[in-house]
Amino acid sequence: MDVLREIWDFMSTAILRGGMYSLMAVGLALVFGVMNIANFAHGEFYMLGAYFGYFILTATNKLGLPQFVPPILCILGAGLGVAVVAGVIERTSFRALRKRSKGQWLMNTFLLTLGISVILQNGARLVWGGKYRGVTRMWKGDALNSLLNFGLPPDRLVAFLIAVLCIGGFVLFLNKTSTGRAIRAVSQDEVGASLVGVNLGFIHTLVFSLSGLLAGIAGASLLSVTPASAFMGTMPLYKSWFVLILVGMGSIGGSIVGGLILGILEAFATTYLSQFLGSGSQDFICLAVIITILLIKPNGIFGKAVKSAVE
């Protein structure tokens, strides 16, 4: 029984974590694939999502709504709020840069997102201070409590389900709607897409907002696991970039799988390797894997050639 229990714990940790990594990585891959922006402010969208979620949750909890309404409001509100912020950022900065930039677009946007990240992090710290803002439980209810007997933390499980829902909805949106088709067209060929009447400016803003939406949802739904704080975004950003390099940049399907792979890797590192390597074992194994990948298959596990490998 112990072995089974161990395997069960291992797999549940891996998959529950992996779902969230996928959710983060998908947004990053989308922005990289469509706009060719290496977004290093993606973690800050996660951070904003957590803050927005926290404020909405504490505000709505006081209203005496049914038990499951405040968390839903919190996650939806956080996602939408971050999407708006992301849209505003795209309109004010990337659009201006696009008009002026003459070359080295990828590197310029990389630096621009770094600047945005610094501003958002320190702005959040200025406005909300150094206090950690989290909740102990988001989703309450007897049905959820019984999950604990199986070693499944309810909040993580629900967050995983939300991730699956969001990713599923997002993939449907990309493949079945005309806007989704327009997004894919832009990612394949900007000039071609604009020739057939796709509004490039709108698509760019939409894509950036969408990635913000996904990151914001991720931040809000993990509120009970990682409390909101100004510098919390670095870790999710690091993980999402790890996934992107692992599976090949800009591949959306790949990053879904990549998130799960990362979840498994991390669960493996914490369960089996930390006794040898100490608390740095996750970093160690991630680095070892990424170096191997770069040596053997530099375009990632599922990689096609990278869009702008020359730069």
Added chain:
Amino acid sequence: MTGKVASPKMPVSVEAAAQLGEGGLRRLVGKFGFSPLGLLVVLLALPFLLTMNDQYWIKTLTTAIMYGTLAMAFDLTSGYIGIVNFGFAAFMGLGAYVTGCLCWHLGWEPWQGLFPAIFAAAVLGLLLGLLTIRLGGIFAACMTWFVAMAMMSVTSNWVSMTRGATGLTIPLLFESAENFPYLLTMIVICLISYLFLSLLVRSKAGLAFQAIGQDQEAAAISGINANYYKILNFTISCAFAGFIGWFYAHYVGVLTPPVLHTRVTVEIMVISYIGGRGSLWGGLLAALIIIPSMEQVKSIQALSNLMELRLLLYGLLMILVMIYYPGGISELVKSILKKTGLGKWSAAS
């Protein structure tokens, strides 16, 4: 900038005299990697720096010049071959920790740690360069970042070697409590670095760097081994980070893991970009302007604890420069010089 266009405003006789001595002077000065005007500025600034006796300002200037030198080394990769070393602070921290550990565990003298510090940073740079540079800039940026994060985790967790968050105590470079010797050392390091880097970018290798930075495919077609030069560039830049890390360790005296933090990289990067890409001296000038003014902001009582505000200003400045004035301070200075007719003196031969 060609520098050959004489300003029409200049009186004829002055111009003739200038042209007479121009070639020889510029060649002579250019051998040391300076433009005539640049050398003049340095010579004018030196007595001012060397007669300073306010301890606060000496410290601030040492820090400013240190950041400026780091920004120059950073600019060698970012400004010339368009690759961002997003783990730059970790290379500096590696140099610092190498000399620190040698002094702590083996009882070495500070100066003995100099070569190992440079060597360690250069070797790590070489390995990362070999691994990532052929894949393109974003891979190098991510990879150096990953390695920096891993190194920070190692320095925090490998307590028996680095003493973790307690801090590694390191013998200081000088026994006296005066700050002035450090300023002097830093100025010397800065001048050596500038000399080396500016001669490098004017050499054949430097031409290759510029060609690669402008158009890698065209450079490759004209027979430049792009990967070789990019890795060379990257390694040299990292070696200088190790060099300055060595100074930092023996200047501050205590090392803690946050030295390697991405925040430090961002500060260096912002200074380098505000200074202007591909100018080397721009970063130094930017550091000399930004760091003392940030210190002033810090000294305002109401804002004393607001490290965040300072970083926020950095971020904002960087975005504004990136979008609206990508040439940075060096471009601004060049255009002013051009307008006043001093342009040709600001270009080295």
